Amino acid sequence: MLKIGDKIQIQNAVVLAPMEEVTDLPFRKICKENGADIVYTEFIPSEAIIRNAAKSLRKMEIADEERPVSIQIYGNQTEVMVKAAKLAEALNPDFLDINYGCPAKKIAGRGAGSGLLCYPDLMETITREIVNALSIPVTAKTRIGWDSDSISIIETTKRLEQQGIKALTIHGRTKAQMFEGTADWDWIGKAKASAGIPIIGNGDITTPEFALEVFNRSGVDGVMIGRGSYGNPWIFSRTKHLLNTGILLPEPEIEEKVEVMLRHLRYSMACKGQHGLVSFRKHYPNYLKGFENAAKLRSQLVLINTYEQIAETVMNFLGIKCVA
């Protein structure tokens, strides 16, 4: 059972991962509607939040229909992180998540994200001060260690738990792995066995069957899905169904897939106007993967600038009469 604070209690939790430039409000809404139990904003730099930077404020916009939703922040200066956490709290997310996992050079190299795995005392201080400053639950997301010679997840789990976080998400890779190799679910399982707080396991889930396998293998309280949700938001409902009933539902029919894609596009345009149509183009390859002549259809879609024409082109191309 994934319990975060007093309000969130979810059996067989399947949650959407925070992903920079991906998990904007339209993406989160479409995943929510397709079964994601919890969604997160992408990570937001604490310095930018306290500077009131417009881009960061936009990233923190959340909607009631996506709840429970968490705002994720990162940084490495305690005071700045606490101020940013309070500003984020004022926007009323259900909980705040701290990123101790990002491996990117520009972030980890400066001692933020997974860089804090090298400074566990500072990580503790930041965590404690944020927990003490907020009234909403605080959680964190991290990796199993810096590299394969310094797997520290058991100690990290203990340290963060002692500072009062309410749950920990563990991506089963080291910082050094970046996104290479495979996630180590055995280490996630060992951390879960050692923890007194709920653990959400993360890494490489692209099918409901694999989610079931790692749930059973590691004993986690919830699983988090990132890249496996690209153009595939129904992975959440299919995974939940398998976990709850033991029955694997088939993939949706082509009509339903197209309906979801077009709805996602409408959300994107409602949120960002015409830019929402242009920025949505990155999603076509994912939604259309496996469709006959998908490349040809994609090359037509990226030239179109109205929703109506896109919908018409997709339906004509795929021989679908009406989806909505």
Ligand SMILES: Cc1cc2nc3c(=O)[nH]c(=O)nc-3n(C[C@H](O)[C@H](O)[C@H](O)COP(=O)(O)O)c2cc1C
């Ligand atoms: C494009 C992209 C952006 C990401 N941005 C974030 C982020 O903002 N915060 C975070 O905690 N993790 C971020 N991650 C890591 C994911 O949350 C997740 O831990 C990782 O992708 C492994 O899960 P998966 O195999 O299900 O994708 C990002 C990953 C990707 C691929």
